[in-house]
Amino acid sequence: MxxxxxxxxxxxxxxxxxxxxxxxxxxxxxxxxxxxxxFSVWLSLITCTISAILSMWVAVPTGxxxxxxGRDTIVQRFERRPFIRRVALTFRYLIDxxxxxxIVLPPLVVGISLLVLxxxxxxxxxxxxxxxxxxxxxxxxxxxxxxEVPAVILGQFTVAAAFAVRTMRDTFEQIGDxxxxxxxxxxxxxFQAFSRVALPQAWRGGVAAFTLAWARSLxxxxxxxxxxxxxxxxxxxxxxxxxxxxxxxxLRGAVAASLILVTVAILVLILTRLVTLxxxxxxxxxV
Amino acid sequence: MITLDRLTIHQGDFSLANISLTVPSGEYGILMxxxxxxxxxxxxxxxxxxxxxxxxxLLDDQDVTGLAPSARQIGYxxxxxxxxxxxxxxxxxxxxxxVRKINSQTRSQRVQxxxxxxxxxxxxxxxxxxxxxxxxxxxxxxxALSFRPRLLCLDEPLSALxxxxxxxxxxxxxxxxxxxxVTVLHITHNTAEAQELGTVHCRLExxxxxxx
Numbered sequence: 065m066x067x068x069x070x071x072x073x074x075x076x077x078x079x080x081x082x083x084x085x086x087x088x089x090x091x092x093x094x095x096x097x098x099x100x101x102x103f104s105v106w107l108s109l110i111t112c113t114i115s116a117i118l119s120m121w122v123a124v125p126t127g128x129x130x131x132x133x134g135r136d137t138i139v140q141r142f143e144r145r146p147f148i149r150r151v152a153l154t155f156r157y158l159i160d161x162x163x164x165x166x167i168v169l170p171p172l173v174v175g176i177s178l179l180v181l182x183x184x185x186x187x188x189x190x191x192x193x194x195x196x197x198x199x200x201x202x203x204x205x206x207x208x209x210x211x212e213v214p215a216v217i218l219g220q221f222t223v224a225a226a227f228a229v230r231t232m233r234d235t236f237e238q239i240g241d242x243x244x245x246x247x248x249x250x251x252x253x254x255f256q257a258f259s260r261v262a263l264p265q266a267w268r269g270g271v272a273a274f275t276l277a278w279a280r281s282l283x284x285x286x287x288x289x290x291x292x293x294x295x296x297x298x299x300x301x302x303x304x305x306x307x308x309x310x311x312x313x314x315l316r317g318a319v320a321a322s323l324i325l326v327t328v329a330i331l332v333l334i335l336t337r338l339v340t341l342x343x344x345x346x347x348x349x350x351v
Numbered sequence: 352m353i354t355l356d357r358l359t360i361h362q363g364d365f366s367l368a369n370i371s372l373t374v375p376s377g378e379y380g381i382l383m384x385x386x387x388x389x390x391x392x393x394x395x396x397x398x399x400x401x402x403x404x405x406x407x408x409l410l411d412d413q414d415v416t417g418l419a420p421s422a423r424q425i426g427y428x429x430x431x432x433x434x435x436x437x438x439x440x441x442x443x444x445x446x447x448x449x450v451r452k453i454n455s456q457t458r459s460q461r462v463q464x465x466x467x468x469x470x471x472x473x474x475x476x477x478x479x480x481x482x483x484x485x486x487x488x489x490x491x492x493x494x495a496l497s498f499r500p501r502l503l504c505l506d507e508p509l510s511a512l513x514x515x516x517x518x519x520x521x522x523x524x525x526x527x528x529x530x531x532x533v534t535v536l537h538i539t540h541n542t543a544e545a546q547e548l549g550t551v552h553c554r555l556e557x558x559x560x561x562x563x
Contacts, residue, residue, distance in 0.1 A: 248420035248421050249426070
């Protein structure tokens with residue numbers, strides 16, 4: 065590890081240690097005794113899980129298609145049709161760039177963009193339809209998307225899915241398409257080759273993508289602040305709790321909430337390491 | 352019987368033009384040629400894994416040129432075997448039958464039959480990771496034979512093996528060819544191997560097929 069790497073490592077450890085040093089166990093106990101904080105912890109856990117699941121629904125097929133329709137494949141497929149090749153390559157490049165937008169946009173801009181989107185006629189229609197849907201489901205308290213719990217999930221999902229797509233694309237690229245090509249000769253359809261051969265091989269990448277999406281959702285704040293608001297006991301997640309406590313001058317409360325956030329994040333990271341590094345190594349190994 | 356009728360393949364700057372070749376039913380065809388002459392490209396085109404520019408591929412007089420790889424009934428053993436790392440050996444062999452929706456009893460019977468033939472009974476429950484080179488080749492062979500293909504394409508199956516394993520596997524290939532009565536197209540650049548196994552010989556040289 066380089067000297068700069070050691071400095072960076074020290075910075076991470078020092079930040080966490082400073083948090084733990086600043087807040088006492090009493091601060092943590094008081095925080096966790098607060099009904100509003102407990103609500104934000106639960107809402108964070110639930111919304112992050114839903115966002116991560118939704119992200120995987122998008123990331124697995126999208127990552128797979130992007131990996132299998134790489135530059136070389138397009139060049140090879142349209143070798144004798146230069147115009148179509150150019151169009152296909154441009155289209156591929158455009159999709160890649162579009163998928164990167166949520167990663168490079170400032171989080172507040174993502175929130176504002178979502179808010180503006182849901183002010184359009186189509187957005188309003190979706191908002192009303194969501195309200196009707198939740199009423200039908202027996203949750204009349206959820207009155208649409210904007211400034212409601214679905215806005216928290218959508219704000220988290222918009223950014224988290226982009227990271228998950230990148231991870232799944234890299235995973236499928238790394239696996240390569242040769243096992244699938246052999247599966248074709250054995251009689252498998254494209255879907256069978258994907259679901260029976262490629263997907264099981266991508267499980268480690270899948271766990272990594274899910275964790276990344278989950279962790280990213282947990283830390284998401286900008287889009288939630290703008291698009292879901294900071295209503296206590298309604299759309300308040302842990303990152304919002306930190307902000308609200310800080311905003312009202314309760315630095316100890318803010319640090320205590322941060323510590324809960326850090327602890328949850330570390331637990332998830334440890335769990336992921338155990339899942340991906342432990343278990344049956346034979347099954348994931350490349351032959 | 353496999354017939355290639357004036358097959359032309361373009362791949363970047365490389366191309367094979369007007370390749371014609373016939374291996375009669377039940378024969379063991381050997382295709383020789385120096386490294387980089389396009390043997391693997393030709394084999395992949397036969398299996399449907401590579402686009403061809405013109406010409407036709409006939410299997411038992413049926414034109415399979417436009418068929419998807421899954422519909423050709425061709426067993427393929429690539430040079431690097433490419434076993435599925437997440438499947439046990441028995442699951443790999445069953446795969447070709449499972450996607451054809453063959454019932455489990457018939458599948459089990461076929462797995463046992465091939466395990467006996469290829470002497471891989473002891474490793475049926477193992478994953479590919481940790482198998483020896485010879486074991487991997489035999490598993491890949493069993494997997495390609497599982498659905499009783501009309502043609503078995505072997506891409507340098509003995510090239511990465513030590514002498515003892517190589518001799519054993521060559522003997523096994525001969526037995527498999529006799530017992531399964533399958534037409535074989537075997538690619539190699541080893542003359543001794545070609546003489547030992549082949550009943551029909553040809554050579555790919557400078558983009559042309561010549562009798563060996």
